[in-house]
Amino acid sequence: MTSNDPRNALLDAAERLIALRGIDVPLRDIAADAGQRNNSAVHYYFGSRTGLIDAVIERRMHGLEGVRLDLLAQHETDSTGHDLYELVDMLVRPMVDIARSGQSTHYSRFLEVVRAQPSIADFVHLDAPGHRAVRIITTRLVAALPVPDPRRRIEAVATAMFALLADHERRVEAHTDHTDATAEIVAMLVGLATARIPAATD
Template sequence: MATARRGPIVAPVNSPDARELILLAGERTIAERGPDVALRDIAVAAGQRNNSAVHYHFGSRDGLIAAIIERHQPALESRRTELLADHEAAGAPDSVAALVAILVRPMFDVPYAGGSTHYARFLEQARAHPAVTGPNLHEKRWAATRVLVARLYRAMPDLTPAQRRYRLQGMTTVMFALLADYERQDLPTAAERDDARDSIIAMIVGLLTEPVDHGTVRASGSKPPGIS
């Protein structure tokens, strides 16, 4: 006798499994379609028949975006804390390259160990959201990031305070874009992945450390190549 075909198992809207499915679906859907994607589409992507499932668990779009960040933040900060402790135990100087590596390297592994597939692309799409760009670094949960940002600021003495602040702000935008591009590539070999990771860190270091040469752009009213 033929066995009846069953549809996908759907977690009840009030179950912990449903919450986790919505987090993963929200991350993926926002990464692919932007932060303004309809919340009912996220619920459908999570296998929820109730279109209000996102509101049930997170209250709003802002609540969902903040929860996606919070899903990964403890593990990311824990890994940064470990790397920072190793750095200090080795007595290594606080170079920009060393500090950037501690800040960025966990982003290549930690979210994906937790089941994510689109986290970097989600951050690129949601980067203007306060949960992404404006966390309170004085909160205990951001302890490692706060230390790293403060040390990066001190590690750029050749720049003015305004230049240092501007570059650290720009670093976030550039970092998210580079990480999203890396995630999209899905490089097949470990050697290719290692090379791409090292290149991303080197590009961020260059962003923070390259001296300003006002004369190159301003002399005789000249403009950078490619700008008409």
Template sequence: MQIDDSRAALLDAGERLIAERGVDVPLREIATAAGQRNNSAVHYYFDSRTGLIEAIVDRRMNWLEDRRMQLLAASEADGTAHDIRTLVAMLAGPILELIGRTGVTHYGRFLEVVRAHPVIADARRLAGADRAAVRIIATRLTAALAQLPPRRRRQRLETMATIMFALIADYERTLEAGLRTPDPGDADEIVDMIVAMLTVPATDPAATRADEPTRPAESGA
């Protein structure tokens, strides 16, 4: 097995086993699942558990970034660049496209598992906040929710990633279990649920300080 093939096999095995069993799955089991006889293979290729997780995230991130840039360009052309639903679809849609590709079967569940685990020291990296497309989408989402009091707006945008990853992971689970088959409307339904959470009117806006600063959302692995 060539070095590139060995590395890719470890990434595949790590993504699957972390998704199925959690981030603390023994590294030797990841190595065995990848066809490696050396139990230290993960350390050899990635230095540590954190290095493996970051590598799994990074290998998908470039494709997601490119796809979101394409969607941003299309939204500029058709005049929907600041529409809330369009912006949410740019975050969730590419992940759903990705897990629909051959060989990508556990990425949604992997993201759900690792996003809140302390092994990820920099949540911004996992969210893709260092990528231009995510920064643009986050800034526009913040502006699109200007009708909400600042604290509510910040809370909803920070919660959006949790809900998005949970919905995508659950969808991926049901596909694998055979409880549903892919449908063209699946992405629309997930986006609709996220948008509903973001836009539901605040019940007690007077109780929220209007002068509290708001940070842009940083979500969208």
């Protein structure tokens, strides 16, 4: 269903088509999918492909940030705000809930495609400007991880998280996922984050 607002319609179309066809999908196809007759509609509203991608991410992150800040506050009250499993859960759960709620069935797949974009650098670059909740969570994750190079593990967790969430989203869309995926995804990511490298043997 196309939004009546041209800008939101372009964001909806971009999220869906980039998720399904890749980052290089023609901008004219995005404009057409959004019901825009003008092929330059993306440039008019967003300036460039990068500007469009940033806007898709920012639209979703605004809501996700609010949820994650609420979760942080709740876990501070419960004194679990630095627990490794709870921190990973705060990254994963809001994304799973988007797919479940019917708000979107493409955002996780979109992120899997565009994950190298600077707009989502907060997941792996703790000094990047941007989203406060993600920075707090990832900073605490670095402090909690019992490994020599925690930032490298955060990068691996981000890569795996986007892939696992995208796979979950595909199953939701196909109506083949009937389980609570959050706990399983969180457990896998914590296992990846904390895996110990076996000592070298002679």
